[in-house]
Amino acid sequence: MGGDLAIEGLAAERQAPEKYCPSAQPDMVGAVAFGIVGGSAEHPLVSYLDRPQPVTPELLALAKPVEPTEVFRFAAPCAKDACQHFDGANCQLARKLAQNMPSPIHRLPPCRLRPSCRWWHEQGPLACFRCPLVVTTDYGAAAELRDAADPSTPMRIDPNGR
């Protein structure tokens, strides 16, 4: 019985679409660009590409002389246990962003990554409302963002038990 369940679980996992991290590095296997950071230095705001683009030398060159992750948002298959934010089941970065960051928007951004986004699958609209604030390599990050980005920062106690 237990063996059958394990096999069914593995089969379901194989059939489930791969979850993507929406704040990845461009040199990760399977990476695509899906957003560009706009707004201002103090208040960055990501716009989303009509069609996610493969990471090419030409695309990366558009970001010179700064780092591509200061200009673009890249997605790549979630690294799961290879990432310090993954607790074995969920992405704690997404959870901290959803709980601690102020929300600049109140409607879902036009993001093409959403169907395969780990943050969306785990936190739903709470993550999407905050996603436009995220700059992967951020020189001007707000305190809440710095705390969320630090894997050693504990979760705040949530009275709603989330």
Add this chain to the structure above:
Amino acid sequence: MRQPDDVSRIALEEVTNAAFNGVLRALEARKLPLERFPGPILVGIIAWPELMRSGLFRDVSEEARKSGR
């Protein structure tokens, strides 16, 4: 100035212009006073150091060598 709810979609032909504006924004962001840390922070995947060579990342230098760049 864009309003907070004005999160937009970028068409393919607008990528170059949007990226250029993004570079200007990033250069301005580098001038902001740093509150607590001596450099930028990384918001996203932070790989465990011992797993950096586990196939998570492409070998960019090898790809560049093969393509002759």
